Amino acid sequence: MDEKSQSRDVYEAVADPTRRKILQMLANVEELPLYEITTHFEMGRTAVSKHLAILKDANLVIARKVGRETRYRLNAAPLREIQDWVSFYEGFWKERMVKLNLLLEEQNMKPDVSLDFQFTSSIEQVWNALTDSDTLAKWIWKNDFKPVVGHKFQFRAEPNEWWDGIVNSEVLVVDEPNLLSYTWESAGESTTVTWTLTKNSDGTTHLHFDQAGFSEETKARHGAIEGAKYSWMQMGEKLEKVLTEQ
Template identity: 65%
Template sequence: MKKNENSKDVYDAVADPTRRHILHLLAKVEEMPLYELTSHFQMGRTAVSKHLSILKHAGLVTSRKVGRETRFRLNAEPLQEIQDWVTYYTKFWNDNISLLNQLLQEEQNMPTVSLDFHFNRPIERVWLALTDPKKLAKWVMENDFKPIVGHKFQFRTEPNPVWDGIVHSEVLVVDQPNKLFYTWETAGESTTVTWTLKEMDGTTHLHLEQIGFENEGHAYHGAKQGWTLMAKKLDQVLAEL
């Protein structure tokens, strides 16, 4: 029989919980007769014998005659291939989890613009100001925004000697009226902007989080100051709604 066929037999043999329990029982003793094995299951000797035949075919169990009874013994060697297979994927996941932890640590160390604003307005009105392109233009910039996941759009304003005045964005999450999440790429910085809204006692609490800045340089401080100034304009826009 070919090696890959033997491997298939081993995997098939241990796929059944009854056969796994037989291996577990045999692992505790040097050998065990059929009648004693059968006493551990709610099935007859014939059914247990069929399971033992499959295990013997896979090379996981050997047997010998002692007088009129047959005694069975565990042969764990074929299980080494399964152990090797599991070990390979354990290493795969451990390596990837380590990489994920490294990325998360790097993200945590990145500067984050985190600001909170409070408006004595209904949450639906604040959501409208965040998602209606005409309202957005009054407090952020001219835009072609649509509250549709996957929609790519731009914020645009007058350029200056150090900036072309364009922000490239894509909508990633729309959870009306609780969360809005989109990319914000401009001036060599690739960041994301998340708006989280909560209404309590007639006041809408608006949290802004912009992450992805490489350092606390001009772009970071510009964003922090810019959003603070734009929030004041947002308050005026909400008053007009």
């Protein structure tokens, strides 16, 4: 088996929750027989054996015969590649957070619009409403949003004689289900929108909204910031209605 196939097998092997549980069990002991592993699952020996065979093919477990009994032990070495892969993206996220912080510093850090919403829906439901394109269209506008850092997308509203109805955006941060941030560029104005989600002790959700980076010209324009605040308050009300209907 070549190196590429081996790597793929490792990722496929750990993708299944049953196999991850088996690896966790084997990590805490020197070795375990098949019958003892089976007692931890609501499935028969044959099904557990199939999972162990996949782990064995990926070189994540090593089997040895002791009489008629087969014993299994963990071989953690192949997991190093996954650790390296995860470590790379940890660095990636840290870099993105640094960029976001720098961007907010450039925009004087203090948000120009700041709002708080309370929803009875779970944090997972609110996160879905913020990141699912079809759901977003129900309370903001039509869009081609994807919760992927670096993804460029548009919100598209009905145009009028003063505005083309297009908001150009790029995803900056996706930290499910707690933080989402993207740029918001429209009508010559470039700002940053940030949603922060917090799960309350009773299972409800607190949603905090910030929009920062309005130009000094816009800030000086009478009613401009209040107009933006009012628009987001209306969208928040629509979001509450969408969540209630789910």
